[in-house]
Amino acid sequence: MSGNSLASLVDISRPLVGREHFTASLPPGALHFAAHSHHPRPDVTRHAMLECWDDAARLQSGKWAKVFDEVLPEAQGHIAGVLNLPQPEMIAIAANCHEFVARLFTCFDPSRPIRLLTTDSEFASFGRQMRRATERGTVTATVVPARPFGSFAERFLAAAQAGEQDLIFFSQVHFNTGFRVTGLNDLCAGLAATGAEVVVDGYHAFMAVPEDFGPAAAGSFYMAGGFKYAMSGEGACFLAVPEGCDLKPENTSWFADFRNRSGVSEGAVVYGDDGARFMGSIFDPVGLYRLNAVMRLLGSLGVGVADIHAHVHALQGLFLRAVDDLNHPVISRENLVVGGDVARGNFLAFDHAAAPDLCEALVKSGVRVDARGSVIRFGFGMYHSGGDVARLIDLLHDLD
Numbered sequence: 365m366s367g368n369s370l371a372s373l374v375d376i377s378r379p380l381v382g383r384e385h386f387t388a389s390l391p392p393g394a395l396h397f398a399a400h401s402h403h404p405r406p407d408v409t410r411h412a413m414l415e416c417w418d419d420a421a422r423l424q425s426g427k428w429a430k431v432f433d434e435v436l437p438e439a440q441g442h443i444a445g446v447l448n449l450p451q452p453e454m455i456a457i458a459a460n461c462h463e464f465v466a467r468l469f470t471c472f473d474p475s476r477p478i479r480l481l482t483t484d485s486e487f488a489s490f491g492r493q494m495r496r497a498t499e500r501g502t503v504t505a506t507v508v509p510a511r512p513f514g515s516f517a518e519r520f521l522a523a524a525q526a527g528e529q530d531l532i533f534f535s536q537v538h539f540n541t542g543f544r545v546t547g548l549n550d551l552c553a554g555l556a557a558t559g560a561e562v563v564v565d566g567y568h569a570f571m572a573v574p575e576d577f578g579p580a581a582a583g584s585f586y587m588a589g590g591f592k593y594a595m596s597g598e599g600a601c602f603l604a605v606p607e608g609c610d611l612k613p614e615n616t617s618w619f620a621d622f623r624n625r626s627g628v629s630e631g632a633v634v635y636g637d638d639g640a641r642f643m644g645s646i647f648d649p650v651g652l653y654r655l656n657a658v659m660r661l662l663g664s665l666g667v668g669v670a671d672i673h674a675h676v677h678a679l680q681g682l683f684l685r686a687v688d689d690l691n692h693p694v695i696s697r698e699n700l701v702v703g704g705d706v707a708r709g710n711f712l713a714f715d716h717a718a719a720p721d722l723c724e725a726l727v728k729s730g731v732r733v734d735a736r737g738s739v740i741r742f743g744f745g746m747y748h749s750g751g752d753v754a755r756l757i758d759l760l761h762d763l764d
Contacts, residue, residue: 374678376753380746381406381667390747395756396732400542400568400711400743403595405654412657416650431649432622439600439652440639442659446571446669447586448578449604456603456639459647461567461587462489464603465533467642468563468585469497470614472530477504479530481523481560485510485538487567513543513706521554529560536575537568537709540736544569544707549579556583561611563587570594572710574670582607590655593672593710593745599651605639617645672746676710679744679753683712686757692764694722694740701739711743725763731756 383390389404390396396404420427440452449455458464472478480503482494497503506527508520524532532555537544545551548564555562562584569575570588577586586604590596612635613620620643621636635641662668687695694716701715702708715738716722723735734741742756 374674376675376678376682376748376750379749380671380675381662381665383747385661386747393730394732395730395752395759396747397742397744397756398732398734399745400539400592400709400741401734403592403745404747405595405597406658406661408657408661409596409654412653413650416653427649431652435649435652435656438656439602439659442656443602443604447581447604448576449581449586450578451581451607451638453638454581454605454607454609456605456642457647457652458601458603458642458644459599459651460489461565461589461601461603462493463644464587464601464642465490465493467613467615467644468531468561468611469493469503471561471611474614477502479528480505481508481520481529481532482506483508483510483516483520483534483538485540485543486533486535486565487539490533490565510538510541510543513702516543517545517547517551521551524555524558524560529558531563532558532560533563533565535565535568537566537573539568540713540739541701542568542708542711542713542741543702544573544709546707548575548577552580552584556580561585567592568709568711571669571672572676573673574668577604590651590658594655595658596651596655599648600655601651603639603642605642609641611641613642615644616641617643619643619645667746673710675746676744676748679748679750680712682750683742683744683753683757686753690757690761690764692760694718695760710745711741713739713741715739722763726759729759729763731759 385406386404387407419430423430436457440455443455444452469478480494482505484507494503494505498505506523508523510516536548552562564584564586566586566588571593581604583606585606588602590600591598620641621634622640623636695714697703699714699716701713717738719738719740720735723733723740726733
C-alpha cells in the first residue's frame with residue numbers, strides 16, 4: 365500500500381500521540397507547526413535528564429561504564445531498529461553532525477583536494493564547511509541542483525559516474541523544500557559502485573520517513589540526529605558506518621578506541637573495528653538518555669515511523685484541500701514547492717516573496733512556524749489533529 369493510500373485510512377480526528385505526553389512543550393491551545401525545526405519534547409525526556417544527572421552524581425567517573433555498556437548500546441539498538449541496520453555496533457555517536465562531517469574530511473589524502481559531489485540543498489553547517497574548504501583549496505566541489513526534482517536521482521548518479529569522486533554527500537529529505545529522495549538503496553548502490561565514500565544526511569528523514577537502509581548499509585554512511593523528529597533534543601547525533609570501513613580519521617580522540625583505553629598509547633594509532641572509529645572525546649550523554657526514553661515511550665504506545673508518516677501525510681492532505689478553498693496569496697498550490705506526485709518529508713514549503721512577513725504575523729498570533737528566505741515551512745507532527753489544522757486555516761484566513 366502506498367503512503368498516500370495509507371494516509372487516506374488514518375483517523376486524524378485526534379492526535380496520534382496525545383498532548384498529555386507533551387504537557388511542558390505544548391501548553392493548552394498552542395499551535396506548533398515547526399516539527400521540522402524543533403520538535404516538541406515529550407515529558408519523558410525531562411525524567412531522562414534527571415536520570416542522567418543522578419547517574420553522574422552517583423557513579424561519577426564510573427558513569428562512562430554505564431554509558432558504554434548500557435545507555436549507548438540501547439540507543440544503537442533503537443536507531444538500528446528504525447533503519448533496519450544489521451549491526452548496531454557500527455553506529456557512532458557525537459554531539460552534532462558537523463563533528464562527523466569535519467572528521468570525514470580528514471580521512472582522505474591530504475596531498476590533494478578532496479573531490480566532493482553534493483547538492484545545492486544541503487543544510488547550512490555542511491554548506492558552510494564545504495564553501496570554506498573550497499576557499500582554502502582543500503576541497504573541489506561539484507554541486508548538482510536539486511531541481512527539477514523528478515530527475516534528481518538520475519542526474520546525481522550521472523554526475524557521480526562522470527568523474528572520479530572521493531566523497532559523495534546528499535540529503536534524503538532536503539531541509540529547504542521537503543523534497544525526498546526515493547529509491548534510496550538503489551541510488552546508494554550506484555553511487556558506492558563509483559568507489560567514493562557515500563554519506564546520506566538523514567536529519568530530516570530519521571523518525572519522519574520509514575526507511576529500510578539495511579541493503580545500503582554495507583556501502584554507505586547514514587547520518588542523522590535526535591534533535592528533530594526523534595524528539596530527543598541536542599547531543600544525540602549518529603553516524604552509521606559501513607561494515608568493514610577502514611578509514612582512519614585524522615580528527616580522532618580516545619573514544620575512537622574506547623574499549624582499549626587501558627592499552628599502550630604509543631606506536632601506530634589504533635581504531636575500533638566498529639563505528640567507534642568515528643567517535644571523538646568527552647560528550648554529554650544526556651541526549652542518549654532522552655533518545656532512549658522517547659523510543660521506549662513510542663514502543664509502549666505501539667507507534668512506529670510508518671504510523672507517524674501516515675498521520676502527518678493525512679494532515680498535510682487535509683491542509684492542502686483547505687488551502688484550495690482559501691485563495692490565499694502566499695499559501696496556495698501554485699506556491700507549494702514540492703507538490704503533485706513528488707515525494708516529500710513531513711513538512712510543506714511555500715515559496716513567495718511575502719513568506720517572511722506571513723511567518724512573522726503567524727508567530728505573533730501564537731503559531732510556531734518558520735521561514736528560510738522566501739520559503740515558509742509548515743511542519744506537521746504526531747501531536748496534531750484535524751482540529752489543529754482547521755485552527756491554522758482559520759488564522760491564515762484572518763491574515764489574508
